[in-house]
Structure formats: structure tokens, C-alpha cells
Amino acid sequence: MTSDNRRSAAMLQKYTTRDTANGYAQLAADVLARAKACGATEADIVVADGETLSVQVRVGTVDRLTKAREKRLGLRVFIGKRSATTSTSDFTRESLERLVGDTCSLARAVVEDDVSGLPDAAEMATEQPSLDLYDETVLDTETQIDWAKRGEAAAFAADPRVTNSEGAEFDSSSGRVVLANSHGFVGSYKSSNFSLSVSPIATESETGSMQRDVWYEVQRKFARLASAESIGQEAAKRAVRRLGARKVATKRVPVVFDQETAGSLLANLCSAISGYGLYKRASFLLDKLGQTIASDLMTVYDDGRMMGGLGSRPFDGEGLATRKNTIVERGVLKSYLLDTYSGRKLGLPSTGNASRSVGESPSVGPTNFYLVPGLKSPQEIISSVKEGLYITELIGFGINMVTGDYSRGASGFWIENGELAYPVEEITIAGNLKQMFKDIEVIGSDLVFRGRIASPTLKISEMMVAGN
Amino acid sequence: MLEPVQLAKFGVTELEAQHALDRLNVRDVDYADLYFESRTSESVSMEEGLVKRAAKSVSQGVGVRATAGEKTGFAYSDELTKKDLEIAADTARYIANSPKGDSPVPVPTQRRPTRDLYPIERAKAEVATADRVALLNEIDTEARRYDPRIKNVMASFNTEYKVLAVATSDGTLVSDIQPLSRLQITCIAEDGDNRQVGSFGGGGRVGFEYYREDDRHLSYAREAAREAILNLSAVDAPAGVMPVVLAGGWPGILLHEAIGHGLEADFNRKKTSAFSSLIGKRVASDVCTIVDDGTLPFRRGSLNMDDEGTPTSCTTLIEKGILRRYITDKLNARLMGIPLTGNGRRENYQSVVLPRMTNTFMLAGESDPQDIIRSVKKGLYAVSFGGGQVDITNGKFVFSASEAYLIEDGQITKPVKGATLIGSGPEILTKVSMVGHDLKLDNGIGTCGKDGQSVPVGVGLPTIKIDEITVGGTQR
Numbered sequence: 001m002t003s004d005n006r007r008s009a010a011m012l013q014k015y016t017t018r019d020t021a022n023g024y025a026q027l028a029a030d031v032l033a034r035a036k037a038c039g040a041t042e043a044d045i046v047v048a049d050g051e052t053l054s055v056q057v058r059v060g061t062v063d064r065l066t067k068a069r070e071k072r073l074g075l076r077v078f079i080g081k082r083s084a085t086t087s088t089s090d091f092t093r094e095s096l097e098r099l100v101g102d103t104c105s106l107a108r109a110v111v112e113d114d115v116s117g118l119p120d121a122a123e124m125a126t127e128q129p130s131l132d133l134y135d136e137t138v139l140d141t142e143t144q145i146d147w148a149k150r151g152e153a154a155a156f157a158a159d160p161r162v163t164n165s166e167g168a169e170f171d172s173s174s175g176r177v178v179l180a181n182s183h184g185f186v187g188s189y190k191s192s193n194f195s196l197s198v199s200p201i202a203t204e205s206e207t208g209s210m211q212r213d214v215w216y217e218v219q220r221k222f223a224r225l226a227s228a229e230s231i232g233q234e235a236a237k238r239a240v241r242r243l244g245a246r247k248v249a250t251k252r253v254p255v256v257f258d259q260e261t262a263g264s265l266l267a268n269l270c271s272a273i274s275g276y277g278l279y280k281r282a283s284f285l286l287d288k289l290g291q292t293i294a295s296d297l298m299t300v301y302d303d304g305r306m307m308g309g310l311g312s313r314p315f316d317g318e319g320l321a322t323r324k325n326t327i328v329e330r331g332v333l334k335s336y337l338l339d340t341y342s343g344r345k346l347g348l349p350s351t352g353n354a355s356r357s358v359g360e361s362p363s364v365g366p367t368n369f370y371l372v373p374g375l376k377s378p379q380e381i382i383s384s385v386k387e388g389l390y391i392t393e394l395i396g397f398g399i400n401m402v403t404g405d406y407s408r409g410a411s412g413f414w415i416e417n418g419e420l421a422y423p424v425e426e427i428t429i430a431g432n433l434k435q436m437f438k439d440i441e442v443i444g445s446d447l448v449f450r451g452r453i454a455s456p457t458l459k460i461s462e463m464m465v466a467g468n
Numbered sequence: 469m470l471e472p473v474q475l476a477k478f479g480v481t482e483l484e485a486q487h488a489l490d491r492l493n494v495r496d497v498d499y500a501d502l503y504f505e506s507r508t509s510e511s512v513s514m515e516e517g518l519v520k521r522a523a524k525s526v527s528q529g530v531g532v533r534a535t536a537g538e539k540t541g542f543a544y545s546d547e548l549t550k551k552d553l554e555i556a557a558d559t560a561r562y563i564a565n566s567p568k569g570d571s572p573v574p575v576p577t578q579r580r581p582t583r584d585l586y587p588i589e590r591a592k593a594e595v596a597t598a599d600r601v602a603l604l605n606e607i608d609t610e611a612r613r614y615d616p617r618i619k620n621v622m623a624s625f626n627t628e629y630k631v632l633a634v635a636t637s638d639g640t641l642v643s644d645i646q647p648l649s650r651l652q653i654t655c656i657a658e659d660g661d662n663r664q665v666g667s668f669g670g671g672g673r674v675g676f677e678y679y680r681e682d683d684r685h686l687s688y689a690r691e692a693a694r695e696a697i698l699n700l701s702a703v704d705a706p707a708g709v710m711p712v713v714l715a716g717g718w719p720g721i722l723l724h725e726a727i728g729h730g731l732e733a734d735f736n737r738k739k740t741s742a743f744s745s746l747i748g749k750r751v752a753s754d755v756c757t758i759v760d761d762g763t764l765p766f767r768r769g770s771l772n773m774d775d776e777g778t779p780t781s782c783t784t785l786i787e788k789g790i791l792r793r794y795i796t797d798k799l800n801a802r803l804m805g806i807p808l809t810g811n812g813r814r815e816n817y818q819s820v821v822l823p824r825m826t827n828t829f830m831l832a833g834e835s836d837p838q839d840i841i842r843s844v845k846k847g848l849y850a851v852s853f854g855g856g857q858v859d860i861t862n863g864k865f866v867f868s869a870s871e872a873y874l875i876e877d878g879q880i881t882k883p884v885k886g887a888t889l890i891g892s893g894p895e896i897l898t899k900v901s902m903v904g905h906d907l908k909l910d911n912g913i914g915t916c917g918k919d920g921q922s923v924p925v926g927v928g929l930p931t932i933k934i935d936e937i938t939v940g941g942t943q944r
Contacts, residue, residue: 058738064820066538067559071546072527087525087547097524106522109597110512113520141562166740166861201740201861212740212861245862250708250944280515282618282665283654359525396866397855398888398940402656402665407705407888407940409857409866426864428888428940430707464942466707466890 022110025188028180031075031096035182040077042118042182044318047073050175055141058167065141074358077103079110079375081112089358112184112403115344118318121183123350125321125341126360128314132307133191134219136173145226147196151201154232155200159240166199166212168232172222177313179356180377186321194222194312198235204243211245211303213393218450220308238392241413245423247467248414254388255429255463256381256415259446261391262455266371268433269300270453271304271401273327273335274364275342282288284404284434285333293333294437297374304367311367311452317356322367325351331438337364371455374443378457383418389465390415391429410465427467450464472578473633473643477550478504478528482576485635488532489551489573491557493639496536496564499798500637502553503531503775505630505817512597512863513624514604522597531817532556535799536564544818563737574639581644582779585765586673588647595676600625603651603679607689611655614693617700620656625649625679634777642777647673648768648924650913653688656935657696664702666695667870670911672768695852695871698883705872705887705941710888711847712934713840713875718906720927723758723828724916725856725865726893727751731785731793732811732823732918733800735860736925742863742894743791751791753895755833758786762810762826768912769827769926773810776821780810785828786897796824815921822918829928833903837931840902842878848939849873849880850889863893864941888940896937904931 028045035043036416049071056064074087088099115414152168174192179185196217203209215235219225257265277283279312286295304322306312316322318340326334337348339354339362355365382390398407407430413420431439444457475482485502492500506528513521529546541563543556551926604623605662611621626649633643633866650671657664668691670684679685714722727743735741737764743751753756762780771780776798784792797812800823813824841849849872868888873880909928915923 058538062539062563064542065559065563066542066820068544068818070529070544070818083520084522084524086523087527089529102524106524106597109601110520110522111518111601116520164740166738210740210742210861212859242862247938279621281663282622282657284653286663347602360523361521392725394843395857395859395864396868396888396890397857398866398868398886400665400886402663403885405885407868407886409864409888409890409940411864419553425862426890426892426938428707428866428890428938428942430705430887430942432942445734464707466938466940468709468938 024178025180026153026185027091030180031100031182032182034097034100035075035104038100039079040104041080042078044118044179045073045247046356047178048175048358050173052173053139053141053144054169054171055144056143056167056169057097059165060149062145063167069170075103076361077107078117078359079104079107081116082107082110082392083116085359085361086108107232115341118181118183119340122267124183124185124319125187125315128187128189131305131312131314133189133220133312135192137222139172139222143363144172144182145272150228151196151198151232155198155236156227158233158236161202161240161243162200162236162400164200164201165202168196168198170333179315179319187315187319189314192220193429194219194225196225196228196231198232200236200239202243211239211242212240218310218433219257220310242411242423244427245411247426248424248465249468250466251462254459254461254463255383256385256388256390256457256459258390258392258457259448259455261394262458263364263453264394266369266455267453268399269425270337270366270369273300273337275336275338275346276364276400277334279342279345282402288333289336291333292331294328294331295416295440296331297443298328298331298437298440299372300370301325301372302327302366302369306368309368310449313367316352317354320350320352320354321439322352337366339364354444368449369453370447371443373447373456375445376442378446381444381457381459382420385415386417388415390420406431406433406436427465429463431463472580473631473645475504475633477631478506478633480504482555482641484550486573486575488553488557489635489637491554492534492561493569493573494561494564495567495569497534497561497569498536498802500534501776501816502635504633505529507627507628507630507816508544509626510624512600512604513626513796515622516620517608519542519601519604529817530556531762533820534560534561534564538801538803539563540820542820573637576635576639576641578641581642583772585763585770586647588673588675600675602782603685607653607685609630609704610686610771611653611693612688613699617659617697618655618693619659621653623653625651629871634775636777640777642773644772649674651679651685651688652913653692655692655696657700659700662700663694664699666692666699668692669696669913672766672912673770674766674789698871702883704818704943705884706939706943707941709936709938711844712776712937712939713844713847714908714929714932714934716904717931718910718927719850720829720910720929721853721856721867723830723929724825724925724927725858725867726891727758727785728825728828729858729860730863730893731795733794733796734823735802736794737800737804739888741860746791746894748792751894752786752789753900754789755898755903756786756789756900757784757831759784759831760811760825760828764827765825767909768914771826774812775814778808778810778812780826783809795825796821798820813923819921822921824918824923825916825925827909827911827926827928828848829907829909830903830930832905832907832930837904837906840904840931840933841875841880841906843902843933844875845877847875849875858893861942864890865893866890875882884941889937890940891937896934900932901935902933906930
């Protein structure tokens with residue numbers, strides 16, 4: 001590192017957030033007062049700010065360096081039963097006054113909606129526990145470059161067939177969210193994320209055909225990240241093992257989903273039980289509360305209070321306390337995911353799952369949504385299959401949430417006599433999610449959180465695989 | 469004629485912009501630019517017969533970029549003071565650890581936009597909320613009138629008004645005003661326990677009056693309702709390899725996924741695309757000629773200039789089956805020594821420029837669409853699609869039909885449920901044996917995602933026959 005580099009790195013660190021939670025709370029109080037003066041009967045405000053440093057390295061040199069700081073304010077007003085939502089990144093007095101005026105006139109232009117409004121004042125979160133979401137570590141640019149370089153180098157070193165790279169990326173970000181409403185609720189929390197992803201490309205020397213894969217990790221705390229080398233090595237292993245992939249014949253077989261692809265099935269479940277899809281009658285799990293929707297092996301929780309969780313938060317997007325909800329218990333659907341509005345539409349209380357992107361009215365989202373692990377290792381699950389498919393990647397959007405019809409592009413490995421025989425690609429798997437959840441035959445022991453939604457390996461007794 | 473936007477609109481003087489560019493002027497920096505953007509987005513939405521939601525968002529900021537060799541340094545800020553510009557410039561310059569450049573940065577001089585593909589008056593872009601509410605209400609009535617089995621209608625109308633200016637280290641300052649709007653409708657049909665969905669939409673760089681012309685909004689409503697009702701009687705889709713006829717228009721998403729992404733210059737410079745080193749080679753049958761054209765008036769994917777200030781163009785990607793060109797931005801054109809095509813795009817000031825598609829379509833052929841269908845003994849006729857995705861490196865792509873029919877003995881018979889089609893980009897177009905004379909562009913609903921950035925795009929296709937592709941249904 002040259003001295004010039006060090007000076008620049010120090011300069012970068014000064015590029016920090018200027019405003020405090022208290023400053024934002026005061027700003028929110030001013031805007032709420034202004035909205036009230038404008039005729040709002042209720043209102044809430046979200047202020048979010050954050051800083052990001054992202055470093056991408058490719059084939060050993062820096063490819064892209066991105067540094068930014070941003071802030072946004074979102075306002076939602078109610079005039080009786082009418083409401084509107086707005087947002088801006090301009091916090092000047094004139095801009096905010098214009099925003100309040102615009103929001104109130106938009107609200108006057110839409111129709112009354114019987115169930116619209118803030119949650120009841122008595123429902124607001126009364127405590128804001130620390131959930132270990134924030135790490136004050138500020139990484140300098142050189143450290144991030146070093147991590148990304150080491151991750152990518154480990155992928156190249158792991159196997160001679162790794163010949164190229166889409167790059168390695170190390171991101172760090174931190175930010176604050178302040179939520180305030182006209183009931184007098186004011187909540188605030190800080191959070192951070194550190195992530196490394198490595199995307200190597202492996203080449204088959206005889207044919208020149210290429211395969212890419214990626215491995216990554218995300219943590220709230222820098223110290224919890226796995227080593228750059230281990231992430232790079234796993235990425236290389238995943239790319240190399242795809243070489244020589246072929247199509248298979250069209251056939252109905254058992255299908256084993258790895259952690260990543262099983263997680264996508266959990267994400268489909270999550271969408272199907274979202275209050276908004278339900279009251280619009282746009283979900284295949286309509287009117288199924290209290291009924292068996294899945295194999296009795298399946299128990300699913302959504303836990304907003306998991307310490308250090310990537311989906312954890314002390315309060316939801318409307319200021320209600322987050323909690324641990326039982327979603328599916330031994331195959332029976334126990335709870336939907338609801339915010340105040342969708343809950344009122346369905347005659348149910350909110351489950352504390354309001355998610356809020358600044359400038360939009362609340363919607364529903366998971367916190368830490370996961371399938372409770374079983375006892376079998378992934379290896380034991382694969383061993384139990386005589387002929388079938390082990391899926392490691394799904395692509396495309398062939399999922400109909402209204403009917404549950406499911407058809408996606410897949411790649412992975414063909415299983416013969418309990419062993420991974422060869423890689424496969426350019427095939428699809430198809431079925432219906434209603435049946436697929438019921439056909440879950442085995443659940444693995446390997447639950448790891450790499451995002452807000454997580455699942456162990458799982459096996460579905462049979463699906464249609466389309467190929468040759 | 470489009471008047472140039474002054475930097476004063478962003479609270480910045482031309483001198484301040486030049487000063488920031490000058491800070492980026494170190495010896496190793498090949499190119500630098502400042503991208504100023506101001507965007508107002510508005511939406512109204514309806515469900516259950518009520519227009520309940522209205523939203524508006526305003527954002528403004530600057531993205532500052534420097535490139536040195538293959539490296540890009542980038543910073544952005546939502547504050548536009550002289551000091552913020554300086555900090556961003558110093559951050560972007562971090563990638564080039566070299567002394568001050570020898571030649572001074574020229575003062576950016578304002579260049580007039582060379583064309584005006586979407587001359588929409590601001591007043592027409594900013595329509596009273598009440599008018600938009602009325603539009604959605606009429607849609608609800610029309611869709612429900614189509615069939616009593618339509619039980620819910622969801623519709624949204626979104627508009628965006630984007631003003632941007634780009635000041636570059638090569639001394640130019642160019643600006644554009646980019647209006648964009650879209651109307652999207654989804655219907656839920658119910659018949660006993662059978663519930664199905666249908667959707668339709670359209671838009672472009674058009675004013676509000678576009679949606680009322682010839683009651684276009686009502687025809688969209690009927691289309692969404694028709695698809696939902698049709699799906700009530702859909703049978704399970706077949707599984708396996710078979711001939712597929714794609715209808716014209718939006719099924720052009722095939723081109724976007726199968727070849728478009730693979731021809732973006734960044735992947736080819738890095739040699740990570742299945743199309744790397746295939747220029748001049750056959751990648752399609754000789755009935756296929758495919759272009760990317762950013763110059764079509766009022767189209768969703770069209771631009772007067774790209775986000776680096778390069779005028780957009782019509783680029784022939786594949787000519788009678790032979791791969792001719794990649795689509796480029798400045799960085800990749802320079803590094804690869806190939807022509808600039810005006811495809812350098814970014815989602816907003818917070819994103820870096822990448823080579824991206826505009827409107828991608830296949831030129832019309834000579835076959836009669838009816839003959840194309842009659843030529844299939846047993847196969848699939850796909851009319852409408854949801855989304856698609858591609859793995860650039862191995863070339864495998866998917867796209868999912870939302871309205872499709874069986875073809876049996878040359879006749880279109882039963883509607884089938886949605887299914888995903890999967891193929892290999894460099895191979896699939898070699899299996900196109902017939903191209904119809906009925907080129908159609910899509911209605912203006914496409915959004916393309918790459919590297920986390922979304923940009924509006926268009927696609928188009930005449931009716932075509934693919935001799936074989938894998939269809940991911942559930943029935944043998």
C-alpha cells in the first residue's frame with residue numbers, strides 16, 4: 001500500500017452520517033405537526049439513512065468501487081378514512097412543506113377505505129430491545145479490497161478448472177431507521193451488514209463450455225463472517241461440479257432441494273400467506289387457516305426477535321412489537337403474515353409483520369422465516385433416493401400464486417442408487433405447490449441462515465422433470 | 469424541439485461541475501462523468517372496486533464516476549452542494565492512484581439533444597389525480613362487465629418524470645427529459661373452487677391521453693379479464709421436447725433472454741458469456757435478423773440518448789443468422805475497441821452504467837402466421853408470457869407462458885396452464901424454421917433487471933416456429 005492510498009482511505013472514513021436519531025425524531029415531530037395543521041387526522045413518518053461501501057474485484061484487480069451515503073423520508077397521512085403516501089430525499093424546510101401539502105391533497109383525491117388507519121394506540125411497541133443488529137466496525141477500502149481479493153484468489157487456487165471470474169464483491173453498509181406516528185410513538189434502531197460473495201467460472205478444457213456459480217455470506221457483525229478463503233473455495237467447488245452437465249429424459253422422480261432452493265420454496269409459502277394476497281383472493285392458500293396444508297414433518301416459524309438475525313427488528317413497519325409466530329405446526333397452517341390493514345381486511349389482528357419501504361404504504365414481509373430442521377444429513381437424504389434429482393439452482397418466474405401451479409428451470413445432479421451420478425441442466429421441474437408441500441418426505445438437519453428466509457435440505461416424493 | 473436542461477435546475481453551476489471533473493483529472497483516469505438526475509414518480513392503484521392508494525416520490529442526486537483501464541470508481545450523493553460534489557469526485561478517483569493529469573479538463577459545453585422521440589408536455593405528464601382515479605374506475609367496470617366470474621380487478625397507473633444531465637470529461641454537457649408511464653391490470657376469475665388469474669398492461673414514453681385513445685384502457689381491461697376466464701378451462705401443460713409457435717409481440721422476451729443479455733459487451737469483454745468469441749459465427753437460422761433499436765418514438769425502451777450522453781441507435785445484433793455486434797457502453801467499447809451503440813444505461817444516479825438493451829426485436833419474415841400453425845402436428849402455441857431469466861455463462865434461459873394452447877394436427881385446440889420453456893441461447897435460434905410477416909412490438913410493459921438495476925425495455929417478435937424446445941409442464 002502506498003502512502004497516497006492511506007491518505008485517501010482516511011479521507012473516505014470522514015464521509016459519515018451527519019444526523020442523529022434525535023435530530024430525525026425532531027424532524028419527524030415537526031413534519032407530523034405540519035401534517036396535522038394541513039388537515040391530517042393521523043400520520044406516520046419513516047426516516048432512513050445509510051452508508052455503503054462496495055468493492056468488486058475481478059481477476060485480481062479492483063473492478064469497481066462504490067461509496068455512498070443516502071437518506072429518505074416517507075410520509076403517510078390519513079384524512080379520516082382516506083390516505084396517501086409520499087417520499088423525498090430533500091430534507092429542506094421548503095421541500096418538506098411541499099411534501100406535506102402534496103400528500104394531503106393526494107389523500108383527498110382517493111376514496112374512503114373503511115379499514116384504513118394507523119394501528120390502535122394501545123398496540124404500539126412499548127419497549128425496543130437491542131437485538132444485536134449493529135456493528136460499529138468501519139472497514140477501510142483497503143481491507144475490503146483485501147477480503148474480496150482473497151476470496152477470489154481462493155476460488156482460483158481451489159481447482160485448475162477455475163479459469164475466469166465474474167468477480168468477488170465485499171459490501172459493508174450501516175444505517176438507521178426512525179419511525180414516528182401521531183399516537184406519539186417514536187422508535188429507532190441501527191443495523192449493519194457485511195457480506196462477501198465470490199462468483200468463479202469453471203471451464204471444461206475439451207469442449208470450452210463454461211459454468212458459473214456463486215457462494216456468499218452475510219452477517220450483521222464483521223467478526224462473524226466466515227473466512228474469505230472458505231467462501232472462495234466453496235464457490236469454486238460449486239462451479240466446477242457443474243461441468244459436463246447434460247439434459248435428462250422427461251420423467252417423474254423424487255426431487256431433493258438443497259438449502260438454497262428449499263429456501264425458495266419457503267419464500268413461495270411466505271408469499272402465499274401474505275395478508276395482501278389473501279384478501280385480494282390471489283393466493284392458493286385462501287381460507288386454509290387451521291387446516292393441514294403440508295406434510296406433518298413441516299413446522300415453520302417467523303421470528304422477528306432472533307439475536308443478530310438478518311430479518312430481526314425491534315418493531316415492525318408500523319411500530320408494533322415484533323415476535324415469534326408459529327406459521328405452520330406439524331403441517332397445519334397456524335398463522336398468516338399480517339400488518340394492520342390486511343389483518344383488518346381479514347378480521348384478524350396484525351402479526352407484527354408490517355414491512356415498510358420508505359415512500360410506500362406498509363406491506364407484509366417475513367422477519368426470520370424458517371423451516372424447523374429434521375434429523376437426516378443431506379448425504380443421508382441423497383442416499384435414500386434410488387433414481388431422482390438433486391437441485392442446486394432454480395431460474396425463472398413460473399409460479400402462479402393464485403393456483404399454486406409451479407414450473408421452473410432447474411440445474412443440479414442426477415441421483416443414481418443414492419449417489420450423485422452427473423450434473424444436469426436445461427431441464428424444468430413442475431408440479432403444484434399445494435401438493436408439493438404435502439409431498440415433503442424428509443427434512444434435513446442442515447438449517448443455516450444466509451438471509452431472512454432459510455430452510456434445511458428437503459425431499460419431495462415426486463415431481464415431473466422435463467428434459468429430452 | 470427539446471430545450472436543453474440547465475444545470476441550475478439541480479442547484480449546480482457549470483463551473484462547479486467543471487471543478488468536480490477537474491478533481492477527477494488524474495493521469496490514469498480515461499474518462500469521468502457527472503450524472504445529475506431529478507425524478508418524480510406517482511402512482512394510483514385500485515382493488516375491490518376502490519381507488520384506495522395514491523403515492524408520490526421525489527428524488528434528486530448526482531452520481532460521479534471515473535474509469536481507469538478496467539476499473540470504475542463511483543460515488544453518489546443526494547446532496548448537491550459544491551462540497552458534496554468534491555467528496556464524491558475524490559472518492560471516485562480513489563481507483564486511480566496517480567498524479568494530476570497533464571491536459572486540463574475542457575469546460576463542458578451544452579450540446580442540444582439531437583432528437584425528440586417523446587415530445588410530451590409536462591402538463592400532459594402531470595395529470596390531476598382525479599383523472600387517473602376515473603380511468604381506473606372505468607377499468608374496473610369494464611372488466612367485471614366482461615364476465616360475472618371476474619371477482620376482483622386490480623389496476624395501477626404509474627408515471628415517472630425524469631430530468632437528467634450528464635457532464636463528461638470530454639467536454640460535453642447533454643440533457644434529456646424522459647417521461648414514462650404504465651397501466652397494469654390483473655383480474656381474478658372464480659368458478660366454484662377454480663380460481664385463475666389474467667393480466668394485461670401497456671404504456672411507454674407517452675402522455676395520459678394515450679390511455680384514453682380509442683378507449684385503449686378498456687381494451688386492456690377486457691384482455692386481462694379474457695385471459696383469467698380462459699385459464700378457468702385450461703388443462704395441464706405437456707412436458708418434454710416439442711415444436712412451439714410463439715405469437716408476435718411480447719413473446720419477443722425470448723430474444724431478450726436467449727441472446728440479448730449474452731450480447732451485452734461487459735460479459736463478452738470478460739469472456740463470461742456463452743456468446744464470447746462468436747462474432748461472425750452462425751447463432752441462428754438464416755430467417756432470423758435481430759436488432760436492438762433505441763430510436764423508436766414513444767416506446768418504453770427508447771431513449772434520445774443513453775445515460776452517458778451517446779445518441780441511441782438501431783444496432784443489428786444478428787443478420788440472417790450471423791452474429792454481428794455486441795451492445796456497448798463507453799467503458800466496454802473503449803476496452804474492446806468496438807463501436808459505441810448508445811446502450812450505456814443506469815437505473816438512477818445511485819447506479820453505475822452498464823450495457824443494457826433498449827427495444828430488442830426480430831424483423832418480419834415471409835411466412836403466413838396461419839401456415840406456421842398449420843405446419844405443427846403436435847406442439848404448443850404460446851401467446852403471452854410472464855417473466856424470463858438467463859444464466860449468461862452457460863447460456864441456459866427460461867421464460868414462462870401465461871397464455872398458451874395445444875396445437876393438434878395443425879389446429880389450435882385446448883388452452884393449457886402456464887409452463888416454463890427452457891433452452892440454450894446460442895442454439896435455440898438455429899431451430900427457428902419459420903418467421904411470420906406479422907412483426908409486432910410489445911405493449912410497453914417490460915422491465916429488465918441486471919446487477920440489481922431495473923430499466924424499462926421493449927421487445928418484439930413476428931409469429932415464429934421453433935422446431936424443438938423443452939416445455940416444462942406436468943403431463944407426458
